[in-house]
Amino acid sequence: MDKKLHLETLAIHGGMEKDAATGAIVPPVQRSTIFEHGEGGMLETDFSYTRQDNPNRRQLERQLTILEQGEDCATFASGVAATAAVFQALEPGDHVLLPDDVYHGTRKLVTHFMKKWGLNYSLADMSRPEVVEQNIRPETRLIWIESPSNPLLLITDIPAIVDIARKRNIVVCVDNTWPTPVNQQPLDLGADLVVHSTTKYFGGHSDILGGAVIAGENTEIFPKIREIQIMTGAVPSPDDCWLLSRSIRSLPYRMKGHNEHAMQIARFLSDHPKIADVFYPGLESNPGHEVAARQMKAFGGMISFTVKGKADEALKVVAGSQIVAKATSLGGVESTWEHRLSSEGEDSTTPDNLIRLSVGLEHPDDIQDDIARALESI
Secondary structure, three states: OOOOOOHHHHHHHOOOOOOOOOOOOOOOOOOOOEOOOEOOEOOOOOOOEOOOOOHHHHHHHHHHHHHOOOOEEEEEOOHHHHHHHHHHOOOOOOEEEEEOOOOHHHHHHHHHHHHHHOOEEEEEOOOOHHHHHHOOOOOEEEEEEEOOOOOOOOOOOHHHHHHHHHOOOOEEEEEOOOOHHHHOOHHHHOOOEEEEOOOOOOOOOOOOOOEEEEEOOOOOOHHHHHHHHHHHOOOOOHHHHHHHHHHHOOHHHHHHHHHHHHHHHHHHHHOOOOEEEEEOOOOOOOOOHHHHHHHOOOOOOEEEEEEOOOHHHHHHHHHOOOOOEEOOOOOOOOOEEEEHHHHHOOOOOOOOOEEEEEOOOOOHHHHHHHHHHHHOOO
């Protein structure tokens, strides 16, 4: 598949092959756990056991590789499993540098589990490249980037961090779950690895769990990630792979809706008298807007904002919606929001009056009216 084709075309045709047996345009689900060997025994390219490889998984991995303009991909049963595989590919004693506003699941994975593995870590303000450089140690092997970050949507200058890392032979991995390759392609910006929770926008309908690691050119760490995928067995089922491949074909057009709707809602919130702060890189007033505009095609469907008041006021607002569902996770066609501190737990650093909003594909005026009604409760 020619990677110079537009993303909309690649999403539909990239990685898709007609079924050899029937000529079906949409390949079938292959649920078999075992595959027959040839008379000469099993070859390296043969399917053997579905934990190692599966036709549906291979198709999905090709799709994701093409969309992220990468060289290879390993898919997993969840985004956290994909993240864990990247950390497990390092050695005990290695040091990882993460954003101080990092997804709480990644933070807990490092602090509760990978620390016992012998992995060292520190947190830094990734929106300031000079701070990143100051926090690098001789044993630093990986810089983990979220841009926009979760939940404050802080922006990291990816090429600037890549330049810092290249001088020291440090791997750069970007969690690209929120932007998706529709809005941002970190491998083209110089990153070595991209991680996704495919549960979110790739799935897009809040009914599939999955994760992926996509590698750029000459990424020496990737064979270790592939080995971890196969040996630890946290792989997606054939059905989940098939569903994700199906959903990905509409991703570019869904993201256009998420982008447009979120911009409208962000502007509405920024003018509302009961809102203290709006965190959305598409707003020109956002501190990260200039960098985001340089490295993103659009700004995504996620918004965080703080209400004037404390946790009680934020909880009242979340409880007051009729259309926007009160739920964790994001990226579905339906709008969802949550009092983020309640979801993250006692070790969270998120402000107690912050609401995280995933703007869906309902009519944006209906979303806006629903939020306006909910804000009347405070």
